[in-house]
Amino acid sequence: MSQGSILVIADDLTGAAEIAGIALRHGLSSQIVQHLNQSVTADVLVLNSNSRSLKAEDARAHRAAIFAGPNTKTWDWVYLKFDSALRGHIKEELAYYQSLLQPEYVFFSPVNPNLDRLILGEQYLVQGRPIADTDFARDPEFPVRSSNLLDLLGKIEWSVVEKPLLWKREAKQVVAAAQSWDDVYSWAGHIPKNALCAGAAAFFEALLNKRSERKIVEPQESSLHKRPILYICGSNHEQSVTRISALSQENIIYWQRKGSEREVAEKLLTLLNEKKIAVFAVQPGLVAEAEVIRKSMADTVSILQGPNMPQELIIEGGATAQAVLAALQIEMLLPTVEHAPGVIRNEVPDKELAITLKPGSYPWTEELWAFGPQRKPNK
Numbered sequence: 001m002s003q004g005s006i007l008v009i010a011d012d013l014t015g016a017a018e019i020a021g022i023a024l025r026h027g028l029s030s031q032i033v034q035h036l037n038q039s040v041t042a043d044v045l046v047l048n049s050n051s052r053s054l055k056a057e058d059a060r061a062h063r064a065a066i067f068a069g070p071n072t073k074t075w076d077w078v079y080l081k082f083d084s085a086l087r088g089h090i091k092e093e094l095a096y097y098q099s100l101l102q103p104e105y106v107f108f109s110p111v112n113p114n115l116d117r118l119i120l121g122e123q124y125l126v127q128g129r130p131i132a133d134t135d136f137a138r139d140p141e142f143p144v145r146s147s148n149l150l151d152l153l154g155k156i157e158w159s160v161v162e163k164p165l166l167w168k169r170e171a172k173q174v175v176a177a178a179q180s181w182d183d184v185y186s187w188a189g190h191i192p193k194n195a196l197c198a199g200a201a202a203f204f205e206a207l208l209n210k211r212s213e214r215k216i217v218e219p220q221e222s223s224l225h226k227r228p229i230l231y232i233c234g235s236n237h238e239q240s241v242t243r244i245s246a247l248s249q250e251n252i253i254y255w256q257r258k259g260s261e262r263e264v265a266e267k268l269l270t271l272l273n274e275k276k277i278a279v280f281a282v283q284p285g286l287v288a289e290a291e292v293i294r295k296s297m298a299d300t301v302s303i304l305q306g307p308n309m310p311q312e313l314i315i316e317g318g319a320t321a322q323a324v325l326a327a328l329q330i331e332m333l334l335p336t337v338e339h340a341p342g343v344i345r346n347e348v349p350d351k352e353l354a355i356t357l358k359p360g361s362y363p364w365t366e367e368l369w370a371f372g373p374q375r376k377p378n379k
Contacts, residue, residue, distance in 0.1 A: 005076035006044045008204065009097070011088045012318035013325065014342065014359040015081045016048040018201045021338035026212050032333040032346065034325075036066060046081075052088040052142075053291070053319040059089050063096055077211065080198035084112035085361060086124065086131060087142035091153055094198060098173075103196035105169075108153070109176040109187060109203040114341055115362070117200075119177040122160045123147045135238050140290045141319075149175050164190035176203070185209070201342065226354070227276040229370060230268065230310040232301060234282065234294050234320025235360025243364065244281050247371060251275065254283040258296045265303035272310060277370055290319065298323035311352055314368065317360040325355075340365045 006028075010016035013032075020030040028043035036047060049066060051059040080097055082090050098106055111118050116127045124131045130147035131137070137144050145151075150158055153175065160175040161167045164187050167174060176187040181202070188206035191197060197207055233240055244252065253267045264280075271278040280300070282293055294317075301324050304310070315321040325333075333346035333355065343365060345356045356368065 006079070006208075007075040007077070008044065008046045008079045008081055010046060010048055010081035011083065011093065012050060012052040013048050013322045014318035014357045014362075015083060015201070016046045017333070017335065017344040017346065017357040018342040018359070019046050019079075019081050019204060020044070020333075020335035020346075021341065021344040022201060022205045022208065024335055024338050024344075026208055028212065030335050032335065034331050037069070048322070050322050051093060052083065053294075053322055056089055056092065060092070060096075063093070067100060078196065079204050079207070080196070081201065081204060082108075082110060082199055084110050084115065084117045084200035084202075085126070085136045085139075086110060086144055086152060087136070087139060094153070097198075098196060101196055103194060104172070105192060105195040106173045107176050107187070107191055107195055107197050107199075107203075108158075108174070109178055109184065109197075109199040110149075111178045111184060112200050112202050113178070113181045113184065114202070118179045119149065119160070119175065120179060121162075121177075122150055122175075124149055140236065178202075181206075225314075225356075225370065226311040228272040228310040229277045229312040229314060230272065230301070230304075231277075231279040231281075232297065232313060232315045232320060232324060233279060234297060234315070234317035234323075236282070237360040239363065240316055240360055241284065243369070244279065245284065247279065251277065251371065252279045252281055254281055255293060255297050255300070256283045256286065258288075258292055261296060261300040262303055265300045268300070269304060269308055272308075294320045294323040298327035302327035309353065312354050312356070314356040314358070316358045318357070321355075321357050330355075339368050343368065 008019045010019060016032045020032055023030040023044040030044040030046055031042040032046045032048060034048055051062060054062055078101060082088055118125050124147050126134045131144050132147040149160060158173045158175055159171050160177055162177045178184045178187060184202050184206045188210045197203060233244060253264060253271060268278055268280060297320060315324055330348055332349055334349060335344050335346050337345040339345060342362045343358045345354055347354055
């Protein structure tokens with residue numbers, strides 16, 4: 001596989017990191033970039049388009065700006081990475097990239113068997129429940145209103161096909177249904193060459209396994225994180241809220257309002273100097289716009305730059321991570337360790353800084369959570 005032959009366009013930063021982790025697992029180097037005008041020195045270039053954190057009209061303009069110059073035809077293979085919880089501007093982005101790349105077919109599979117996110121008939125299920133009946137129905141930016149995938153994509157243009165052997169070439173835009181890893185791998189073996197594939201990381205991994213001649217490598221030993229460590233928890237997912245509520249309050253500094261960035265940064269600095277570890281999280285029960293919260297949290301972290309900057313940032317939530325990188329003016333990440341699927345440690349070029357990215361809905365690894373085994377939540 002030649003260098004730079006694979007381009008993956010991810011709609012958020014943690015999704016980009018998850019793809020990079022899969023590349024590492026397959027013995028391929030990767031780079032995560034914010035623009036396509038940066039030099040490519042890796043097998044897999046992962047573009048974080050960051051469209052999921054933008055409003056629809058802003059995402060439209062942002063896409064047009066990204067692809068105003070680059071020629072995507074120089075890539076051997078382009079994959080579109082979307083959220084396995086169906087968040088983001090999926091329908092519009094699929095239409096945009098179909099127009100840009102002009103494939104004969106489009107195959108979409110958002111399933112994640114590791115998290116029990118599967119397709120049964122036209123329904124998308126999360127741990128056996130229709131996704132519209134889960135916590136994702138209350139997502140502050142992309143609440144899932146329907147569990148029917150054709151409601152999301154368009155009943156006229158798209159069709160759900162339960163097995164690859166049932167696919168007919170007359171169907172040009174296909175939801176590749178899957179209820180297991182075996183199903184995903186089966187689909188990967190039946191995709192025609194003139195097709196654009198899109199979906200979650202599982203579909204990419206199955207396709208990469210079919211395409212790559214590299215053998216899957218053993219997971220790297222996770223290097224010990226350098227203290228001080230700052231956890232930045234921007235996710236409102238139930239498991240994240242539960243984990244933080246179980247932690248001793250002396251380890252946490254809460255975000256409460258815009259305009260308090262310097263005050264909060266000083267509190268974080270004091271805690272980091274004292275304990276060499278701190279959690280920066282949103283005050284439970286607080287009601288505020290998600291965009292305001294993540295921008296303010298990122299500005300708070302940027303105040304720590306310089307000799308007081310922690311060498312390790314562990315960031316939960318893709319939009320929060322993107323805001324932090326923007327505030328720190330970081331344009332590229334070099335993935336080094338996959339702690340778990342989707343949980344990726346990255347080095348920052350030319351900086352003594354490592355940033356671990358974790359999607360909000362993905363589980364923590366206990367080694368990554370430096371406070372020891374999780375206790376029951378405080379009452």
